[in-house]
Amino acid sequence: MKQFIDYILQFGNLNQQQIDLISKKATVIEIKKDEYFSEAGKIAQQVGFVLDGIVRVCYYSNKGEEITKYFIDENNLVVDLESFDNQIASTAYVQAVVDTKILVFSKKDWTELFNIIVGWEAIVYKLVSHALRQKVERRSPLVTEDAKDRYLKFLEIYPNIVNRVPLSFVASYLGITQSSLSRIRKNI
Template sequence: MKELIAYVLQFGNLNKQQADLIAGKATEAELRRDEYFSEAGKIPRQVGFVVDGVVRGCYYNNKGDEITRCFIAENNLMVDYVNFEANTVSSEYLQACTDCKLVVFSKQNWDELSQIIVDWDHIKNKMVQLCMHQKSRKGPVISQDATTRYLEFLENYPSLINRVPLAYVASYLGVTQQSLSRIRKNIR
């Protein structure tokens, strides 16, 4: 829980009582590798904070191919916020790439913090903006060649290459696993 509070304090000031209240509204949870935090076709009902592990945001394109859009590692918020707030059905999945330790807020508890803590909406908005910026695919630009995209992935996510399946990395980069293997071999 201390990781969550340290994260929140980056976006605003809280006294001990407020920090304790936030911690009291959250629960610790575990997500096993390949389990979903939220799923397409369902309304997202919780906000998560990754304490340990890696989660990926993914969806299926119109050809039925699974596309990895982003990776969310430790000390980051994760939520399909637009659908969470609007109480509408999601078109994306948040899936654990590794076993994960999370801190989770139910929608009710997340909303209650706005009613109790004076500056919570301001803090929450800053956290959500960062979350949405990270989730918006800041990674590979398909007009770049595959090697450049891979090198940018390594720069943006230096700790992930040995933690997530290469199939997810290939999907994120928009290449086949075979192409990714060739790229990696040529770089070494």
């Protein structure tokens, strides 16, 4: 819980009573490797914060290919925000890449925090803005670069992930085949 409190305090101030309330609303879940935190076609019902492990956000193309959009590692929020906020079916899967511990808040508890804690909305807005900026910064350079440069950028962006996830997921994220990724890795 301390990890989450330290994280949110970067975006605003809370008193001890507010921190205690937040702590009471959260529970820790463990998701085994390959299990889903949320699934396409279902409405996201919880907000999570990765305490330990890695999840990936992925979807299936119209050709049935599995595409990894991005990874979320420790000390980051995990939620399909559009699905969660608007109560609509998600278009992506959020899957544990390794055994993962996530601090979660139900929709009901998250909403209660908005209604009870003065300033919570501003903190969450800053949190979400930070996460979206980070997501764009991580994806944007990958669009225009060649495969080798995309891989080098991946290593820079996700230094703690590359040795913890299957190469097939990295290749999918980079938009290349696994054999191309193997060649690039061999030549670096």
